[in-house]
Amino acid sequence: MTTVEENLDGTVAERPKRLVSGPGMLLVWFYGVMVVGAVSRSVYQIATEFDRAPLAYSLSALAGLVYGFITYSLVRGGERARKAAQVCCAAELAGVLIVGTWTLVEPSAFPDATVWSDYGMGYVFIPVLLPISALYWLRRNRTVTP
Numbered sequence: 001m002t003t004v005e006e007n008l009d010g011t012v013a014e015r016p017k018r019l020v021s022g023p024g025m026l027l028v029w030f031y032g033v034m035v036v037g038a039v040s041r042s043v044y045q046i047a048t049e050f051d052r053a054p055l056a057y058s059l060s061a062l063a064g065l066v067y068g069f070i071t072y073s074l075v076r077g078g079e080r081a082r083k084a085a086q087v088c089c090a091a092e093l094a095g096v097l098i099v100g101t102w103t104l105v106e107p108s109a110f111p112d113a114t115v116w117s118d119y120g121m122g123y124v125f126i127p128v129l130l131p132i133s134a135l136y137w138l139r140r141n142r143t144v145t146p
Contacts (some may be wrong), residue, residue: 038064053112093131
């Protein structure tokens with residue numbers, strides 16, 4: 001869904017539906033914090049001790065990229081961005097569940113923690129709660145066509 005606006009010169013412009021109103025703004029804030037946390041942590045770890053736990057640090061970098069894309073999609077708005085964010089949030093949730101289970105079943109595979117280790121316990125379980133909340137918000141704000 002788009003909103004229609006009249007420009008100063010009298011032309012009509014369409015703007016995508018905002019996804020950052022109400023609880024959407026809180027999601028953007030949380031995802032923004034997670035971008036900073038995951039990316040800064042992984043950049044430091046990859047630069048200083050990559051040989052110690054390459055899988056864990058690479059997964060943290062991937063998580064940071066996913067968080068960044070979701071943040072961008074939420075801010076961009078529009079139906080297409082909403083669908084892209086929805087797909088990314090589902091992939092994020094799958095990643096959290098797979099990596100979280102993997103770290104519990106085979107802890108030796110991860111000499112150091114990732115953002116998604118133990119379902120995000122090191123991040124107060126925000127990595128598992130955030131995609132669930134975002135998927136609910138995005139589903140609730142989908143454009144219904146008649």
